[in-house]
Amino acid sequence: MEYVWSDRDGRTREFFDSRDDAIEALREEEKAQPGITAGWMLLTYDDDGEEVGDPEWAEELLRQETVVSFVTVAEGVGLFVAGPRAESSGSGPSTRHGFRRPLSAAKGTRVLSEAETVAG
Amino acid sequence: MAKKYRALKRKPVSEAVKVYRVVRVESIAVGIDVLAGEFASHRAADCLPSGREQKFPILQDGLSGFRTEVLARRRWRGMRKNATQHDEVEVEKGSFIAELELKPGQDFYIEDLGESGGHLTIWGNPTKLAEAVRRIDPARNAEEEGS
Numbered sequence: 273m274e275y276v277w278s279d280r281d282g283r284t285r286e287f288f289d290s291r292d293d294a295i296e297a298l299r300e301e302e303k304a305q306p307g308i309t310a311g312w313m314l315l316t317y318d319d320d321g322e323e324v325g326d327p328e329w330a331e332e333l334l335r336q337e338t339v340v341s342f343v344t345v346a347e348g349v350g351l352f353v354a355g356p357r358a359e360s361s362g363s364g365p366s367t368r369h370g371f372r373r374p375l376s377a378a379k380g381t382r383v384l385s386e387a388e389t390v391a392g
Numbered sequence: 393m394a395k396k397y398r399a400l401k402r403k404p405v406s407e408a409v410k411v412y413r414v415v416r417v418e419s420i421a422v423g424i425d426v427l428a429g430e431f432a433s434h435r436a437a438d439c440l441p442s443g444r445e446q447k448f449p450i451l452q453d454g455l456s457g458f459r460t461e462v463l464a465r466r467r468w469r470g471m472r473k474n475a476t477q478h479d480e481v482e483v484e485k486g487s488f489i490a491e492l493e494l495k496p497g498q499d500f501y502i503e504d505l506g507e508s509g510g511h512l513t514i515w516g517n518p519t520k521l522a523e524a525v526r527r528i529d530p531a532r533n534a535e536e537e538g539s
Contacts, residue, residue, distance in 0.1 A: 274508045280478070281485050282414055282471045283434070283456040284511035285419055286397075300395060307402040308440045313474055327470055329477060376497035 273320060277330070280311035291316075298330055299337065309334070397444040398505055400451070402515065405500040410526075411457040411512060412464035414471070417487035421526055427522035430490070431455055433515075454513035456501070459491070463510030464489050468531040487513050489531050492524040500524075 275294040276287040285301075288294040294314060302309045313327035415430040434445070435452040445451045458464035471483045492514070494500045501515035514521070 276507060276509050276511075278423055278467065278509070278511075279439075280471065280474050281437075281439070281444070281456065281509075282467045283439070284507055284509060286444060287505070287509075289505045297443075304443065305440060308442065311474060311478060313470060317507060321508040323466060323509075329474075360484060386539060 273316060273324070274313040274321075276317065278315055278327075288332075295333060297335070298333060300332060302330075306320065342362050393518065395443060397447050400448045400503065401505060402454075402501050402503045404444040404491070405494045405496050405498070408490055408493060408495045409502070410461070411502070411514060412461050413455070413457045413490050413492065413514075414464065414468050414483070414485045414531060415488050415490045415528065417528065418488050418530070419528055422521060427525060428518040430486070431516070434531040438453060439502045450515075451503075451513055452534035454501075454515045457502075457512045458516045459504065459512060461489060461491065465531055465533065467509055467511070474511075488528050488532050490528045491526045492521060495527050498524070529530055 273291075274287055274289065275291050277285040277294060277298065279285055283314050286294070286297050288297065291314075298309055298312070298314075309330040312330035314330070314333065315327055316324040397433070413502045415427075417427060417430060420427065425505060431454050435440075435456075439452070439473045441449070441452055458467060468483065468487075468489065475481070494502070494514075497514065498520050500520070503513040505511075516524075
């Protein structure tokens with residue numbers, strides 16, 4: 273497979289053998305020059321050079337990256353908050369096994385308030 | 393670690409070759425001066441340089457073309473999707489495909505990295521490139537016209 277970054281003018285900016293590399297390069301380009309990737313689209317070609325599927329938009333991929341980064345950070349924070357409490361109290365479905373507590377309350381669970389976390 | 397970019401493969405045109413470019417004008421009849429305006433380099437068009445272009449600044453003195461007419465039309469369809477995605481009625485770079493026949497001895501250069509999309513970087517004097525245009529056709533396929 274081949275992954276090609278094309279800008280809005282149809283110009284190939286970069287092309288790659290792996291999608292991960294293409295997205296990593298997108299991050300690097302955007303980090304070096306914020307806004308440069310606006311309107312870029314990721315085109316995918318199979319081994320016969322035929323285009324596969326629809327273009328993916330850089331904006332959308334970067335937005336997904338941001339969400340993933342946020343969730344990753346949030347998960348880290350969740351572990352930090354829920355972990356010690358899980359060991360100390362041993363109660364509640366989300367803390368029983370020391371699992372992270374989601375930032376948005378899942379059905380049947382309750383998100384700890386800051387006061388509870390500090391006091392608990 | 394510094395990112396590695398593909399090596400520059402800029403080569404002089406050593407034998408006659410046909411290349412294709414998306415243009416705004418619909419006919420050669422507009423005249424050489426107008427047509428030459430369709431062959432401004434990326435630098436002249438104020439395009440922001442990507443990482444590879446920063447590493448090889450001469451890329452900014454080139455302009456985009458395609459290896460075949462089919463691939464030029466295919467990329468144009470992507471450009472149209474892009475325009476639609478951004479609520480634009482028209483493809484800014486144009487809706488026509490120009491066929492150019494580049495001959496040796498005209499100070500034309502090409503970089504073809506073998507990308508599946510057929511993208512090329514072409515270097516040349518805009519007037520000479522305009523003179524090399526053999527025909528201009530709508531980028532939209534005949535079957536799309538009917539749809």
